[in-house]
Amino acid sequence: MDRPPPPTHHAILVGVNWYESQPLYGAVDDVLEIQAFLAETIPSVQLHTFTATASDDPDFPGPIEEEQQWPTTKNVFNALSGVTRESKPGDFVYIHFSCHGTTFEDKNGPNGRALALVLLTHDKRERYFWGRMLSSQINNMVEKGLKVTLVLDCCFSGNIRGEKIIRCLLADPDIARASGFYDDPSLLERAFATSGMRDVDMMFDLKIRNPSQYALMVASGPDQEAAEVKLPGTEKSNGQLSRLLLDTLKTRSDLERNIHDIYSRVCFGFEHNQLKQHPILYGNELLPFFGGSITRSRSIPSPYHPAYFEVKTEEGDRLFLQAGKAQGISDGDEFELYASTSTTEEARPDSIIARVSKATAFKSALETVGATLENLRGWSWKAIIRSQAALRKYPIKLSSGVPDRDAWLVELRKRSLDAFASSEDTESRAFFFSVDLEDGFFVFRDSDGQKVPNIPVLDGSQPNIRELSDLLEHLVRFHHVKDLKNTETPGTFENSFQVEVFVNIERPDSATGIESVKRQVDTSQVISIGHDKKAEIIIRNEAPHDLYVSIYNLSPQWGVVNALSVTFTKIATKNGPGYPKTIRKMFKMRIPDGMLKNGDTSCKDILKIFVTSHPSWMYNLQLPKLDAYHGFGESPGRPSDPVTVEENWTVMSLDFDTAV
Template identity: 30%
Template sequence: MAIESRSATVHWAVIIGIDYYPEPKDKCLSGCVRDATTVKLFLETGEPNVNIAVLTATTPTDPSFGRPQEKPEVWPTYENVISGLLSVIDMAKGGDFVYIHYSGHGTRLLSQLALVLLSEDGRGSRYLRGQTLALALHKMVEKGLRVTLVLDCCFSGSVVRNSDWHGFDIRCIDYNSTVNDVSLQEHSASLFDVASTLRDSSMEKDWLLTPEGYGILSACAPHEKAYELETRDGGRGALTYFLLDALSTLRNRGTKLTHQSIHEHLSTRFHVSWPRQTPMRYGNENFAFFGESLLPPDNAFVPIYKTGDDQLCLRAGHIHGVFEGDEYAVYPFDTPEHAQNQEEKALLNVRVNTARAFESELIVIGPTSALQFQMGWKAKPLTSLSPRCIPVKLLTSISGISQSQLEEIAKGQRFMRLFTEYQMEEPCIFNVIINEHDEYEVVDALHGKVPCVPNIS
């Protein structure tokens, strides 16, 4: 795509979709190329114009062919993906926007994510290690680019096909040491011309989780599996499908929401429609999708959903300061986060009938006219009656935190107080530990895992 003026802000996209995997042959997917083409179509039909590079691998109709159907120059090989990232780094200027989308298999390599790409001849696989991807993103951020990364793949290192999930493809593949031997020969720092200190894995992990220059949406938690779902058009990645549905709704109404709001919507959509996986968000929560930073909302919306027995539920509970009798105004998904006079535009008002630890049941209190519930509805509090302050204890596995640091961390959380294990003797309902996977995990007073609360890496 020709660029008329380099003085204007430019949007760049690198889209990768891999259905065909030569080995093992039973791990070919069915929806990744469709994901890539659908994302490309979405970007092409909107504003502004986007410079798009698409790399895909379609499974050949003749298994003996042994290579993707596409021409080699658009195969998602390690070399082509690295070349695409380097081209963006070289051609983009500070202030430009970059969107990277990956749909395909993921694996875990030395406790890190690795994307499973194709070898140069298309007849084997090669890993793009998480460290290499992090270095590419770091180089983009260092140049002043604003990056959105979507990973519709699994972070798990094994494939488990439970009998309940027959008919669904899982986007993870077993780690292969032979493939890794080739992948370890790459020199990540020299590829992207960054300091050797960036090779340190602990630095990489911290940088990935707390960046200001980009935002990440991933299909599932680090130890979950990412599935493909069947739609009228064929197989699709669950994250890509729900994400594009949400973005299309926002585009039609001319609304921009932050990554944080989009993630909360996706999390609720998965919770209701596809509870097999939990989408995750990392990085700058105030980025708009493939766009500039937005101001954080003064009073964030809370997603609501309807259960199979028509019960309206609020995705917040006691731990968030919700109390029986609290009232909320309900708005459609595409309501801007800083809309004026939102009280006049509310669809209806609801009241908390039953508050539980993390979710609450709602009853409608007005208006009385019947409305057909739409996925994506969200609520803002009108009243708050909670007199409670929930104690949360940090156990000994989280060390080196003083009381003054706890007070700073908990600032603004008026319904929660943080304690160390030695500051109070009575048991807390909620306790935070670091588990064997080096993740923060919420457990109950008996140190049992609290249901429906994802771990945080």
């Protein structure tokens, strides 16, 4: 008899209701409902479920489950390491924690805090499962080639409020000392080992080295609480993130394809229900949720590198796109709207065309084309860019040697690109890129006549017009991001923060031979730095309100990559838990391996630093490198509570020249 194939999907589910100090009421139901959903949807999934349900008997307090099912630090640690050991590269792992979280002062940790999940011991006492330990286990999975989705339905603000159940506990020094960091120091060493890539910081001390192999969704930021809520008309409770996540996964919709789509809908649920809690997503937002096995293929038209935006109805039923000028949106841009969920039983409507009537800093008013608001009520909507005016600033000239030029022109113009065929009448017309056919291969040149470097070699004998148009659109979008700036930024906002850059240099030392020192550089000039050397960027808030920072790397291989682990980082107006007034980010600058192999001894990077007065994200600006089309970076975190300062944003560029 043939053996059944080994499992390719593994799930570790942890729910803790029973706490001696402050019990929860919905954490166990969270994971049991998700367990039932996964078992029904993926029958071959290997499940490891640990729960602690409070006993109703006052004479025998504690979990009612058998001890081997308790969410103890030992049981959870063994499950994580066991899945890593038993799985094979390419497998998918889903991990879900519904429990209390806490933070503890740690002067050696990022932002001076240590993160912990509050689990149990075999004798029913509370113990901390440190974020560093969880980080180490996730890193082990990632290094083996597993794709990991991690959900933390707890909070890390360290606050307790009496009016509702908050999923966090004040840190207890005695529990912290008793919890330790386990006896194997190599686990922690590996968790903080240096990487050959640009370094990536994560929330507090949770560090994952390969952002393309995992996605992490947390219930709230460090300055928010994650709460339990009762379902209307029942005594049943759930964590807000767990409930909305499960509802989203059960929704019949062809847009549920990757973790960002799911995350976006979860956030829409928080906003629709006016909940003062905003999940944050880290890691690879394009990673298929649990391998894509519980999602459905997208049936809508899929333009190159599509970005989805949420659309909200507000201010007298007007439609607003949750993106604006800071995301490169301008008046006149057109979007195609697709219904994602419905609150009625009516048939799903077709897509609707909408046009931006007024773009502001972080959102844009929409006017529908051929549809009324009656068509929109009762639905939530997503938007895909259909036509973007800013891309027409980069005209493309097709030379007479390019075959099927008319087909090229049709395809490029469908993408909002200004393309024209060269002729005697157009020889004097300005262009940004030109396309020629030389020696049987396509050649792309800039306006100065120089060949565009670091792009694939494309055979002209069998042209694939769609792929070639993808490439040209990629180049245009790259330059659109490169040139993005705010010409209307008030001077007061420009002066509300300071940016300093230091680079590591080596100089002779009489005692040691070579000494590494830091040197501050002029940010208005090209910054020269050695291969594999580090640059430190320090950003200091000098405004009377909070600021938010995003950093994107425009790489020499035409990628636009989120250089941080989350789309925005908050810089507080005063020092506070998790959000200091100054942030320091270290970047290791390298010449890409592919360029080194080709004999290149230098490369150019641009780091674009977005500073905003409100939480905002630039998911749509990202582009993969041209040598490997796959997802990069993190997704947007969600906005915190509304702030009462004027909406402002600015962006500065740091030009790096890295050389061997």
